[in-house]
Amino acid sequence: MKPGQPSCQNCLRRSRSVFSACNIAELDDVSVTKSCRVYKKGEPIFEEEDAPHGIFCIFSGMVKVTKLGASGKEHIVRIAGSGDVLGYRALLGNGRYKSSAVTIEESRVCLIPRETFFRLLKENIKFHDGIMKIVCAMMEQAETKSTEIAYKPVRSRIAEALIMLDRVFEERGAITLTREDLASFVGTVKETAIRVISDFKEEQLIEVDKRSIRVLNPDGLMRISNLYD
Amino acid sequence: MKPGQPSCQNCLRRSRSVFSACNIAELDDVSVTKSCRVYKKGEPIFEEEDAPHGIFCIFSGMVKVTKLGASGKEHIVRIAGSGDVLGYRALLGNGRYKSSAVTIEESRVCLIPRETFFRLLKENIKFHDGIMKIVCAMMEQAETKSTEIAYKPVRSRIAEALIMLDRVFEERGAITLTREDLASFVGTVKETAIRVISDFKEEQLIEVDKRSIRVLNPDGLMRISNLYD
DNA sequence: CGATCACTTGATAATCCTCAATCCTTGTGG
DNA sequence: CCACAAGGATTGAGGATTATCAAGTGATCG
Numbered sequence: 001m002k003p004g005q006p007s008c009q010n011c012l013r014r015s016r017s018v019f020s021a022c023n024i025a026e027l028d029d030v031s032v033t034k035s036c037r038v039y040k041k042g043e044p045i046f047e048e049e050d051a052p053h054g055i056f057c058i059f060s061g062m063v064k065v066t067k068l069g070a071s072g073k074e075h076i077v078r079i080a081g082s083g084d085v086l087g088y089r090a091l092l093g094n095g096r097y098k099s100s101a102v103t104i105e106e107s108r109v110c111l112i113p114r115e116t117f118f119r120l121l122k123e124n125i126k127f128h129d130g131i132m133k134i135v136c137a138m139m140e141q142a143e144t145k146s147t148e149i150a151y152k153p154v155r156s157r158i159a160e161a162l163i164m165l166d167r168v169f170e171e172r173g174a175i176t177l178t179r180e181d182l183a184s185f186v187g188t189v190k191e192t193a194i195r196v197i198s199d200f201k202e203e204q205l206i207e208v209d210k211r212s213i214r215v216l217n218p219d220g221l222m223r224i225s226n227l228y229d
Numbered sequence: 230m231k232p233g234q235p236s237c238q239n240c241l242r243r244s245r246s247v248f249s250a251c252n253i254a255e256l257d258d259v260s261v262t263k264s265c266r267v268y269k270k271g272e273p274i275f276e277e278e279d280a281p282h283g284i285f286c287i288f289s290g291m292v293k294v295t296k297l298g299a300s301g302k303e304h305i306v307r308i309a310g311s312g313d314v315l316g317y318r319a320l321l322g323n324g325r326y327k328s329s330a331v332t333i334e335e336s337r338v339c340l341i342p343r344e345t346f347f348r349l350l351k352e353n354i355k356f357h358d359g360i361m362k363i364v365c366a367m368m369e370q371a372e373t374k375s376t377e378i379a380y381k382p383v384r385s386r387i388a389e390a391l392i393m394l395d396r397v398f399e400e401r402g403a404i405t406l407t408r409e410d411l412a413s414f415v416g417t418v419k420e421t422a423i424r425v426i427s428d429f430k431e432e433q434l435i436e437v438d439k440r441s442i443r444v445l446n447p448d449g450l451m452r453i454s455n456l457y458d
Numbered sequence: 459c460g461a462t463c464a465c466t467t468g469a470t471a472a473t474c475c476t477c478a479a480t481c482c483t484t485g486t487g488g
Numbered sequence: 489c490c491a492c493a494a495g496g497a498t499t500g501a502g503g504a505t506t507a508t509c510a511a512g513t514g515a516t517c518g
Binding site: 092 | 296297298299300301302304306318321323328361362364365366367368369372374375376377378379380381382385416417457
Binding site for chain 4: 407408409419420423424427439440
Protein backbone atom coordinates (compact mmCIF):
# COMPACT_ATOMS: atom_id res chain seq x y z
CA MET A 1 0.00 0.00 0.00
CA LYS A 2 1.33 3.39 -0.93
CA PRO A 3 1.76 5.92 1.86
CA GLY A 4 -1.15 8.14 2.70
CA GLN A 5 -3.63 5.86 1.02
CA PRO A 6 -6.55 4.22 2.74
CA SER A 7 -6.36 0.43 2.67
CA CYS A 8 -9.21 -1.54 1.18
CA GLN A 9 -9.07 -4.02 4.03
CA ASN A 10 -10.07 -1.31 6.46
CA CYS A 11 -12.55 0.43 4.21
CA LEU A 12 -15.69 1.04 6.21
CA ARG A 13 -17.96 0.56 3.26
CA ARG A 14 -16.31 -2.56 1.98
CA SER A 15 -19.00 -4.87 3.28
CA ARG A 16 -21.59 -2.99 1.29
CA SER A 17 -19.55 -2.67 -1.90
CA VAL A 18 -18.72 -5.04 -4.76
CA PHE A 19 -15.41 -5.66 -3.08
CA SER A 20 -17.15 -7.66 -0.39
CA ALA A 21 -16.71 -10.53 -2.85
CA CYS A 22 -12.92 -10.32 -2.61
CA ASN A 23 -10.61 -12.28 -0.35
CA ILE A 24 -7.62 -10.89 1.53
CA ALA A 25 -5.14 -11.58 -1.26
CA GLU A 26 -7.36 -9.86 -3.79
CA LEU A 27 -7.88 -6.83 -1.57
CA ASP A 28 -4.14 -6.68 -1.19
CA ASP A 29 -3.75 -6.70 -4.92
CA VAL A 30 -6.17 -3.78 -5.15
CA SER A 31 -4.55 -1.88 -2.29
CA VAL A 32 -1.11 -2.22 -3.80
CA THR A 33 -2.04 -1.24 -7.35
CA LYS A 34 -4.56 1.50 -6.72
CA SER A 35 -3.84 5.18 -6.34
CA CYS A 36 -6.04 7.44 -4.27
CA ARG A 37 -6.42 11.13 -3.87
CA VAL A 38 -8.62 13.78 -2.41
CA TYR A 39 -10.79 15.75 -4.79
CA LYS A 40 -11.96 19.17 -3.75
CA LYS A 41 -15.62 20.02 -3.96
CA GLY A 42 -16.61 20.54 -7.56
CA GLU A 43 -13.54 18.85 -8.99
CA PRO A 44 -14.07 16.47 -11.91
CA ILE A 45 -12.93 12.86 -11.56
CA PHE A 46 -13.44 12.08 -15.21
CA GLU A 47 -15.28 13.67 -18.09
CA GLU A 48 -17.44 12.63 -21.00
CA GLU A 49 -15.36 11.25 -23.88
CA ASP A 50 -12.26 10.67 -21.78
CA ALA A 51 -10.62 7.27 -22.23
CA PRO A 52 -10.83 5.12 -19.10
CA HIS A 53 -7.73 3.89 -17.27
CA GLY A 54 -9.44 2.00 -14.49
CA ILE A 55 -12.42 2.10 -12.22
CA PHE A 56 -12.94 4.58 -9.43
CA CYS A 57 -14.11 3.66 -5.98
CA ILE A 58 -15.37 6.34 -3.62
CA PHE A 59 -13.80 6.03 -0.20
CA SER A 60 -15.57 9.04 1.26
CA GLY A 61 -17.58 11.95 -0.05
CA MET A 62 -20.27 12.39 -2.68
CA VAL A 63 -20.09 12.44 -6.44
CA LYS A 64 -22.57 13.37 -9.13
CA VAL A 65 -22.55 11.50 -12.42
CA THR A 66 -23.68 13.83 -15.16
CA LYS A 67 -24.39 13.98 -18.85
CA LEU A 68 -24.45 17.07 -20.99
CA GLY A 69 -27.89 17.74 -22.37
CA ALA A 70 -29.36 20.17 -24.86
CA SER A 71 -28.32 23.84 -24.63
CA GLY A 72 -25.50 22.94 -22.30
CA LYS A 73 -27.69 21.88 -19.40
CA GLU A 74 -26.21 19.17 -17.27
CA HIS A 75 -28.37 16.22 -16.33
CA ILE A 76 -27.45 14.35 -13.18
CA VAL A 77 -27.74 10.67 -13.93
CA ARG A 78 -27.13 9.57 -10.35
CA ILE A 79 -25.52 10.48 -7.06
CA ALA A 80 -22.81 8.13 -5.85
CA GLY A 81 -21.40 7.91 -2.35
CA SER A 82 -18.92 6.03 -0.22
CA GLY A 83 -18.43 2.45 -1.41
CA ASP A 84 -19.81 3.07 -4.88
CA VAL A 85 -17.78 2.37 -7.98
CA LEU A 86 -17.67 4.53 -11.09
CA GLY A 87 -16.42 4.16 -14.61
CA TYR A 88 -16.86 0.42 -15.06
CA ARG A 89 -19.06 0.78 -18.09
CA ALA A 90 -16.45 2.43 -20.25
CA LEU A 91 -14.04 -0.43 -19.47
CA LEU A 92 -16.53 -3.25 -19.88
CA GLY A 93 -18.05 -1.77 -23.00
CA ASN A 94 -14.59 -1.07 -24.37
CA GLY A 95 -15.36 2.57 -25.04
CA ARG A 96 -15.01 6.02 -23.56
CA TYR A 97 -16.81 7.62 -20.68
CA LYS A 98 -20.29 8.65 -21.70
CA SER A 99 -20.82 10.69 -18.58
CA SER A 100 -18.78 12.87 -16.28
CA ALA A 101 -18.19 12.46 -12.56
CA VAL A 102 -17.80 15.54 -10.38
CA THR A 103 -17.53 15.71 -6.61
CA ILE A 104 -20.25 17.62 -4.82
CA GLU A 105 -18.24 17.66 -1.63
CA GLU A 106 -14.62 16.98 -0.77
CA SER A 107 -14.09 13.30 -1.54
CA ARG A 108 -11.42 10.67 -1.30
CA VAL A 109 -11.47 8.52 -4.39
CA CYS A 110 -9.34 5.54 -5.40
CA LEU A 111 -8.41 4.61 -8.95
CA ILE A 112 -8.07 0.88 -9.49
CA PRO A 113 -6.14 0.30 -12.72
CA ARG A 114 -7.81 -1.58 -15.53
CA GLU A 115 -5.41 -4.51 -15.25
CA THR A 116 -6.34 -5.09 -11.63
CA PHE A 117 -10.00 -4.72 -12.42
CA PHE A 118 -9.93 -7.19 -15.27
CA ARG A 119 -7.82 -9.57 -13.20
CA LEU A 120 -10.44 -9.58 -10.47
CA LEU A 121 -13.17 -9.94 -13.03
CA LYS A 122 -11.54 -12.99 -14.54
CA GLU A 123 -10.45 -14.71 -11.37
CA ASN A 124 -13.32 -14.02 -9.02
CA ILE A 125 -16.71 -15.15 -10.23
CA LYS A 126 -18.53 -13.52 -7.35
CA PHE A 127 -16.91 -10.18 -8.09
CA HIS A 128 -17.75 -10.59 -11.73
CA ASP A 129 -21.30 -11.39 -10.82
CA GLY A 130 -21.46 -8.37 -8.54
CA ILE A 131 -20.34 -6.04 -11.31
CA MET A 132 -22.82 -7.61 -13.70
CA LYS A 133 -25.60 -7.04 -11.19
CA ILE A 134 -24.60 -3.40 -10.79
CA VAL A 135 -24.68 -2.82 -14.53
CA CYS A 136 -28.09 -4.48 -14.76
CA ALA A 137 -29.43 -2.44 -11.87
CA MET A 138 -28.15 0.79 -13.41
CA MET A 139 -29.68 -0.11 -16.74
CA GLU A 140 -33.01 -0.70 -15.04
CA GLN A 141 -32.72 2.53 -13.09
CA ALA A 142 -31.97 4.53 -16.19
CA GLU A 143 -34.93 3.06 -18.06
CA THR A 144 -37.24 3.76 -15.17
CA LYS A 145 -35.95 7.28 -14.97
CA SER A 146 -36.63 8.08 -18.58
CA THR A 147 -40.15 6.70 -18.25
CA GLU A 148 -40.71 8.92 -15.25
CA ILE A 149 -39.29 12.05 -16.78
CA ALA A 150 -41.51 11.40 -19.76
CA TYR A 151 -44.75 10.87 -17.88
CA LYS A 152 -44.60 12.10 -14.32
CA PRO A 153 -45.05 15.77 -13.46
CA VAL A 154 -42.20 17.58 -11.76
CA ARG A 155 -43.91 17.51 -8.39
CA SER A 156 -44.07 13.72 -8.41
CA ARG A 157 -40.51 13.35 -9.62
CA ILE A 158 -39.16 15.58 -6.90
CA ALA A 159 -41.14 13.72 -4.25
CA GLU A 160 -39.63 10.48 -5.47
CA ALA A 161 -36.14 11.89 -5.74
CA LEU A 162 -36.28 13.11 -2.16
CA ILE A 163 -37.19 9.65 -0.92
CA MET A 164 -34.35 8.12 -2.86
CA LEU A 165 -31.83 10.79 -1.89
CA ASP A 166 -32.85 10.42 1.72
CA ARG A 167 -31.31 6.95 1.58
CA VAL A 168 -28.19 8.10 -0.24
CA PHE A 169 -27.62 10.88 2.30
CA GLU A 170 -28.70 8.73 5.23
CA GLU A 171 -25.47 9.10 7.17
CA ARG A 172 -25.37 12.84 6.62
CA GLY A 173 -28.75 13.09 8.34
CA ALA A 174 -30.02 15.39 5.63
CA ILE A 175 -29.99 15.89 1.89
CA THR A 176 -27.42 18.52 1.04
CA LEU A 177 -27.68 19.17 -2.66
CA THR A 178 -27.95 22.57 -4.22
CA ARG A 179 -31.37 23.34 -5.65
CA GLU A 180 -29.75 23.40 -9.02
CA ASP A 181 -28.34 19.89 -8.62
CA LEU A 182 -31.64 18.60 -7.34
CA ALA A 183 -33.32 20.18 -10.34
CA SER A 184 -30.92 18.66 -12.81
CA PHE A 185 -31.33 15.31 -11.10
CA VAL A 186 -35.07 15.25 -11.81
CA GLY A 187 -34.86 17.01 -15.15
CA THR A 188 -36.18 20.45 -14.45
CA VAL A 189 -34.79 23.93 -13.71
CA LYS A 190 -33.84 25.34 -10.34
CA GLU A 191 -36.73 27.80 -10.08
CA THR A 192 -39.27 25.03 -10.51
CA ALA A 193 -37.47 22.84 -8.00
CA ILE A 194 -37.43 25.68 -5.49
CA ARG A 195 -41.14 26.20 -5.80
CA VAL A 196 -41.94 22.53 -5.32
CA ILE A 197 -39.62 22.28 -2.34
CA SER A 198 -41.23 25.24 -0.71
CA ASP A 199 -44.64 23.63 -1.31
CA PHE A 200 -43.45 20.46 0.39
CA LYS A 201 -42.21 22.55 3.29
CA GLU A 202 -45.61 24.21 3.57
CA GLU A 203 -47.22 20.79 3.58
CA GLN A 204 -44.90 19.64 6.37
CA LEU A 205 -43.54 16.83 4.25
CA ILE A 206 -39.98 18.05 4.64
CA GLU A 207 -37.97 20.34 6.85
CA VAL A 208 -35.62 22.79 5.25
CA ASP A 209 -32.65 24.39 6.92
CA LYS A 210 -30.56 26.45 4.57
CA ARG A 211 -29.09 24.02 2.08
CA SER A 212 -30.22 20.87 3.82
CA ILE A 213 -33.47 19.02 3.44
CA ARG A 214 -34.78 16.50 5.91
CA VAL A 215 -37.62 14.18 4.97
CA LEU A 216 -40.36 14.19 7.61
CA ASN A 217 -43.10 12.24 5.91
CA PRO A 218 -41.81 9.70 3.40
CA ASP A 219 -45.24 8.12 3.00
CA GLY A 220 -46.73 11.44 2.06
CA LEU A 221 -44.00 11.98 -0.50
CA MET A 222 -44.49 8.46 -1.80
CA ARG A 223 -48.15 9.18 -2.28
CA ILE A 224 -47.37 12.30 -4.27
CA SER A 225 -44.83 10.39 -6.30
CA ASN A 226 -47.51 7.91 -7.34
CA LEU A 227 -50.44 10.30 -7.50
CA TYR A 228 -50.57 10.34 -11.24
CA ASP A 229 -49.89 6.68 -11.90
CA MET B 230 -33.95 -29.46 -33.29
CA LYS B 231 -37.66 -29.68 -32.75
CA PRO B 232 -39.86 -29.83 -35.84
CA GLY B 233 -41.09 -26.57 -37.28
CA GLN B 234 -38.40 -24.59 -35.53
CA PRO B 235 -35.83 -22.48 -37.29
CA SER B 236 -32.28 -23.64 -36.64
CA CYS B 237 -29.78 -21.22 -35.19
CA GLN B 238 -27.13 -22.41 -37.61
CA ASN B 239 -29.15 -21.10 -40.52
CA CYS B 240 -30.39 -17.97 -38.81
CA LEU B 241 -29.87 -15.11 -41.21
CA ARG B 242 -29.12 -12.65 -38.49
CA ARG B 243 -26.73 -14.83 -36.58
CA SER B 244 -23.63 -13.05 -37.82
CA ARG B 245 -24.94 -9.81 -36.42
CA SER B 246 -26.17 -11.22 -33.10
CA VAL B 247 -24.45 -12.24 -29.86
CA PHE B 248 -24.60 -15.80 -31.07
CA SER B 249 -21.93 -15.03 -33.60
CA ALA B 250 -19.58 -15.84 -30.73
CA CYS B 251 -20.80 -19.44 -30.60
CA ASN B 252 -19.31 -22.48 -32.28
CA ILE B 253 -21.27 -25.24 -34.02
CA ALA B 254 -21.62 -27.38 -30.92
CA GLU B 255 -22.92 -24.47 -28.89
CA LEU B 256 -25.41 -23.48 -31.57
CA ASP B 257 -26.54 -27.07 -31.60
CA ASP B 258 -27.06 -26.92 -27.86
CA VAL B 259 -29.19 -23.81 -28.32
CA SER B 260 -31.14 -25.26 -31.23
CA VAL B 261 -31.95 -28.42 -29.32
CA THR B 262 -33.04 -26.79 -26.09
CA LYS B 263 -34.87 -23.74 -27.37
CA SER B 264 -38.52 -23.50 -28.21
CA CYS B 265 -39.83 -21.13 -30.80
CA ARG B 266 -43.21 -19.86 -31.76
CA VAL B 267 -44.96 -17.27 -33.82
CA TYR B 268 -46.50 -14.32 -32.00
CA LYS B 269 -49.31 -12.46 -33.65
CA LYS B 270 -49.14 -8.70 -33.94
CA GLY B 271 -49.76 -7.12 -30.57
CA GLU B 272 -49.16 -10.28 -28.60
CA PRO B 273 -47.05 -9.99 -25.44
CA ILE B 274 -43.88 -12.07 -25.15
CA PHE B 275 -43.41 -11.28 -21.49
CA GLU B 276 -44.71 -8.70 -19.08
CA GLU B 277 -43.45 -6.50 -16.30
CA GLU B 278 -43.04 -8.43 -13.06
CA ASP B 279 -43.12 -11.85 -14.70
CA ALA B 280 -40.39 -14.23 -13.60
CA PRO B 281 -37.93 -15.05 -16.38
CA HIS B 282 -37.41 -18.59 -17.68
CA GLY B 283 -34.85 -17.84 -20.32
CA ILE B 284 -33.86 -15.28 -22.89
CA PHE B 285 -35.75 -14.55 -26.05
CA CYS B 286 -34.17 -14.17 -29.44
CA ILE B 287 -36.11 -12.59 -32.27
CA PHE B 288 -35.87 -14.66 -35.43
CA SER B 289 -38.10 -12.39 -37.49
CA GLY B 290 -40.45 -9.51 -36.83
CA MET B 291 -40.42 -6.45 -34.59
CA VAL B 292 -40.94 -6.09 -30.88
CA LYS B 293 -41.43 -3.09 -28.64
CA VAL B 294 -40.02 -3.14 -25.13
CA THR B 295 -42.20 -1.05 -22.87
CA LYS B 296 -42.56 0.20 -19.35
CA LEU B 297 -45.72 1.36 -17.69
CA GLY B 298 -45.54 5.03 -16.79
CA ALA B 299 -47.72 7.42 -14.83
CA SER B 300 -51.48 7.35 -15.46
CA GLY B 301 -51.17 4.09 -17.34
CA LYS B 302 -49.22 5.50 -20.27
CA GLU B 303 -46.82 3.08 -21.82
CA HIS B 304 -43.32 4.23 -22.57
CA ILE B 305 -41.43 2.41 -25.31
CA VAL B 306 -37.91 1.82 -24.08
CA ARG B 307 -36.66 0.44 -27.37
CA ILE B 308 -37.61 -1.33 -30.56
CA ALA B 309 -35.99 -4.71 -31.13
CA GLY B 310 -35.79 -6.60 -34.39
CA SER B 311 -34.45 -9.74 -35.95
CA GLY B 312 -31.32 -11.02 -34.22
CA ASP B 313 -31.89 -9.03 -31.04
CA VAL B 314 -32.15 -10.73 -27.67
CA LEU B 315 -34.56 -9.82 -24.91
CA GLY B 316 -34.95 -10.59 -21.26
CA TYR B 317 -31.30 -11.11 -20.33
CA ARG B 318 -31.37 -8.46 -17.63
CA ALA B 319 -33.90 -10.22 -15.46
CA LEU B 320 -31.79 -13.37 -15.56
CA LEU B 321 -28.44 -11.69 -15.01
CA GLY B 322 -29.78 -9.40 -12.33
CA ASN B 323 -31.55 -12.31 -10.71
CA GLY B 324 -34.89 -10.54 -10.65
CA ARG B 325 -38.12 -10.19 -12.56
CA TYR B 326 -38.81 -8.45 -15.82
CA LYS B 327 -38.93 -4.72 -15.36
CA SER B 328 -40.39 -4.12 -18.75
CA SER B 329 -42.79 -5.82 -21.12
CA ALA B 330 -42.15 -7.03 -24.66
CA VAL B 331 -44.95 -6.90 -27.21
CA THR B 332 -44.79 -7.64 -30.91
CA ILE B 333 -45.65 -4.80 -33.25
CA GLU B 334 -45.92 -7.17 -36.17
CA GLU B 335 -46.15 -10.92 -36.54
CA SER B 336 -42.87 -12.27 -35.20
CA ARG B 337 -41.10 -15.56 -34.77
CA VAL B 338 -39.36 -15.64 -31.42
CA CYS B 339 -37.23 -18.31 -29.77
CA LEU B 340 -36.99 -18.94 -26.05
CA ILE B 341 -33.60 -20.16 -24.92
CA PRO B 342 -33.93 -21.69 -21.47
CA ARG B 343 -32.00 -20.20 -18.60
CA GLU B 344 -29.84 -23.29 -18.21
CA THR B 345 -28.61 -23.07 -21.77
CA PHE B 346 -28.05 -19.37 -21.44
CA PHE B 347 -26.01 -19.69 -18.27
CA ARG B 348 -24.10 -22.61 -19.73
CA LEU B 349 -23.06 -20.50 -22.70
CA LEU B 350 -22.24 -17.63 -20.43
CA LYS B 351 -19.96 -19.75 -18.34
CA GLU B 352 -18.27 -21.70 -21.08
CA ASN B 353 -17.88 -19.13 -23.79
CA ILE B 354 -15.99 -16.02 -22.80
CA LYS B 355 -16.73 -14.27 -26.07
CA PHE B 356 -20.44 -14.85 -25.65
CA HIS B 357 -20.21 -13.63 -22.10
CA ASP B 358 -18.36 -10.58 -23.27
CA GLY B 359 -20.94 -9.95 -25.95
CA ILE B 360 -23.78 -10.02 -23.45
CA MET B 361 -21.85 -7.71 -21.15
CA LYS B 362 -21.36 -5.28 -23.99
CA ILE B 363 -25.05 -5.33 -24.79
CA VAL B 364 -25.99 -4.57 -21.21
CA CYS B 365 -23.48 -1.72 -21.11
CA ALA B 366 -24.74 -0.32 -24.39
CA MET B 367 -28.35 -0.47 -23.21
CA MET B 368 -27.43 1.25 -19.97
CA GLU B 369 -25.75 4.02 -21.91
CA GLN B 370 -28.69 4.30 -24.26
CA ALA B 371 -31.15 4.58 -21.42
CA GLU B 372 -29.12 7.27 -19.68
CA THR B 373 -28.83 9.25 -22.88
CA LYS B 374 -32.54 8.91 -23.42
CA SER B 375 -33.49 10.29 -20.06
CA THR B 376 -31.16 13.23 -20.57
CA GLU B 377 -32.79 13.93 -23.89
CA ILE B 378 -36.34 13.62 -22.67
CA ALA B 379 -35.42 16.00 -19.88
CA TYR B 380 -33.81 18.69 -22.00
CA LYS B 381 -34.64 18.35 -25.66
CA PRO B 382 -37.92 19.62 -27.08
CA VAL B 383 -40.27 17.13 -28.69
CA ARG B 384 -39.39 18.27 -32.19
CA SER B 385 -35.73 17.44 -31.65
CA ARG B 386 -36.49 14.12 -30.03
CA ILE B 387 -38.70 13.03 -32.88
CA ALA B 388 -36.09 14.06 -35.42
CA GLU B 389 -33.55 11.96 -33.62
CA ALA B 390 -35.90 9.03 -33.18
CA LEU B 391 -36.63 8.99 -36.90
CA ILE B 392 -32.94 8.78 -37.72
CA MET B 393 -32.47 5.92 -35.30
CA LEU B 394 -35.62 4.09 -36.37
CA ASP B 395 -34.59 4.45 -39.97
CA ARG B 396 -31.72 2.10 -39.19
CA VAL B 397 -33.89 -0.31 -37.24
CA PHE B 398 -36.41 -0.50 -40.07
CA GLU B 399 -33.75 -0.44 -42.75
CA GLU B 400 -34.79 -3.71 -44.36
CA ARG B 401 -38.45 -2.75 -44.35
CA GLY B 402 -37.59 0.29 -46.44
CA ALA B 403 -39.70 2.51 -44.23
CA ILE B 404 -40.60 3.13 -40.62
CA THR B 405 -43.90 1.48 -39.89
CA LEU B 406 -44.86 2.42 -36.38
CA THR B 407 -48.22 3.79 -35.35
CA ARG B 408 -48.16 7.45 -34.40
CA GLU B 409 -49.01 6.38 -30.92
CA ASP B 410 -46.01 4.06 -30.67
CA LEU B 411 -43.73 6.70 -32.11
CA ALA B 412 -45.09 9.14 -29.54
CA SER B 413 -44.56 6.81 -26.64
CA PHE B 414 -41.07 6.06 -27.89
CA VAL B 415 -40.04 9.71 -27.58
CA GLY B 416 -42.14 10.43 -24.52
CA THR B 417 -44.99 12.50 -25.85
CA VAL B 418 -48.61 12.00 -26.94
CA LYS B 419 -49.85 10.96 -30.35
CA GLU B 420 -51.37 14.34 -31.25
CA THR B 421 -48.08 16.11 -30.70
CA ALA B 422 -46.20 13.46 -32.66
CA ILE B 423 -48.66 13.80 -35.53
CA ARG B 424 -48.17 17.55 -35.70
CA VAL B 425 -44.39 17.28 -35.71
CA ILE B 426 -44.47 14.59 -38.37
CA SER B 427 -46.67 16.67 -40.57
CA ASP B 428 -44.27 19.61 -40.12
CA PHE B 429 -41.38 17.40 -41.21
CA LYS B 430 -43.38 16.34 -44.23
CA GLU B 431 -44.00 20.00 -45.12
CA GLU B 432 -40.29 20.64 -44.79
CA GLN B 433 -39.53 17.72 -47.14
CA LEU B 434 -37.47 15.99 -44.49
CA ILE B 435 -39.57 12.86 -44.70
CA GLU B 436 -42.06 11.24 -46.98
CA VAL B 437 -45.25 9.85 -45.51
CA ASP B 438 -47.41 7.20 -47.08
CA LYS B 439 -50.23 6.07 -44.85
CA ARG B 440 -48.59 4.43 -41.89
CA SER B 441 -45.09 4.41 -43.23
CA ILE B 442 -42.45 7.07 -42.97
CA ARG B 443 -39.40 7.31 -45.16
CA VAL B 444 -36.49 9.56 -44.22
CA LEU B 445 -35.46 11.80 -47.11
CA ASN B 446 -33.03 14.14 -45.44
CA PRO B 447 -31.24 12.60 -42.49
CA ASP B 448 -28.82 15.52 -42.22
CA GLY B 449 -31.68 17.95 -41.92
CA LEU B 450 -33.22 15.83 -39.19
CA MET B 451 -29.88 15.57 -37.46
CA ARG B 452 -29.60 19.32 -37.47
CA ILE B 453 -33.01 19.67 -35.87
CA SER B 454 -32.11 17.04 -33.34
CA ASN B 455 -29.11 19.10 -32.25
CA LEU B 456 -30.59 22.53 -32.75
CA TYR B 457 -31.00 23.20 -29.09
CA ASP B 458 -27.75 21.70 -27.85
C1' DC C 459 -16.06 42.27 4.50
C1' DG C 460 -16.54 42.33 -0.16
C1' DA C 461 -17.47 39.10 -3.71
C1' DT C 462 -19.16 35.08 -5.33
C1' DC C 463 -22.43 31.65 -5.17
C1' DA C 464 -26.84 29.99 -3.91
C1' DC C 465 -31.63 30.86 -3.09
C1' DT C 466 -36.11 33.20 -3.80
C1' DT C 467 -40.06 35.40 -5.98
C1' DG C 468 -42.91 37.32 -9.51
C1' DA C 469 -44.31 38.16 -14.12
C1' DT C 470 -44.50 36.38 -18.64
C1' DA C 471 -44.41 33.23 -22.27
C1' DA C 472 -43.59 28.90 -24.66
C1' DT C 473 -44.40 24.26 -24.93
C1' DC C 474 -47.04 20.58 -24.81
C1' DC C 475 -51.14 18.03 -23.15
C1' DT C 476 -56.18 17.21 -23.05
C1' DC C 477 -60.48 16.83 -25.02
C1' DA C 478 -63.60 16.32 -28.67
C1' DA C 479 -65.03 15.67 -33.17
C1' DT C 480 -64.16 13.75 -37.70
C1' DC C 481 -61.99 11.22 -41.25
C1' DC C 482 -59.33 7.56 -43.17
C1' DT C 483 -57.62 2.51 -43.26
C1' DT C 484 -57.72 -2.07 -42.53
C1' DG C 485 -59.38 -6.29 -41.72
C1' DT C 486 -63.32 -9.39 -41.09
C1' DG C 487 -67.55 -11.88 -41.55
C1' DG C 488 -71.56 -12.45 -44.21
C1' DC D 489 -66.63 -8.81 -52.71
C1' DC D 490 -68.92 -5.54 -49.93
C1' DA D 491 -70.20 -3.37 -45.65
C1' DC D 492 -69.24 -2.31 -41.35
C1' DA D 493 -66.66 -2.31 -37.20
C1' DA D 494 -62.48 -1.16 -35.00
C1' DG D 495 -58.43 0.95 -34.80
C1' DG D 496 -55.52 4.63 -36.39
C1' DA D 497 -54.78 9.48 -38.05
C1' DT D 498 -55.96 14.24 -38.06
C1' DT D 499 -57.35 18.89 -36.68
C1' DG D 500 -58.69 22.64 -33.69
C1' DA D 501 -59.52 24.94 -29.44
C1' DG D 502 -58.35 25.63 -24.86
C1' DG D 503 -55.73 25.18 -20.84
C1' DA D 504 -52.22 23.32 -17.62
C1' DT D 505 -47.55 22.82 -16.71
C1' DT D 506 -43.18 24.30 -16.77
C1' DA D 507 -39.39 27.26 -18.64
C1' DT D 508 -37.46 31.83 -19.03
C1' DC D 509 -36.20 36.29 -17.57
C1' DA D 510 -35.37 39.70 -14.26
C1' DA D 511 -34.42 41.44 -9.99
C1' DG D 512 -33.62 40.92 -5.93
C1' DT D 513 -32.06 38.73 -0.90
C1' DG D 514 -29.36 35.74 1.93
C1' DA D 515 -25.18 32.72 2.70
C1' DT D 516 -20.28 31.54 2.56
C1' DC D 517 -15.52 31.94 1.99
C1' DG D 518 -11.05 33.71 1.19
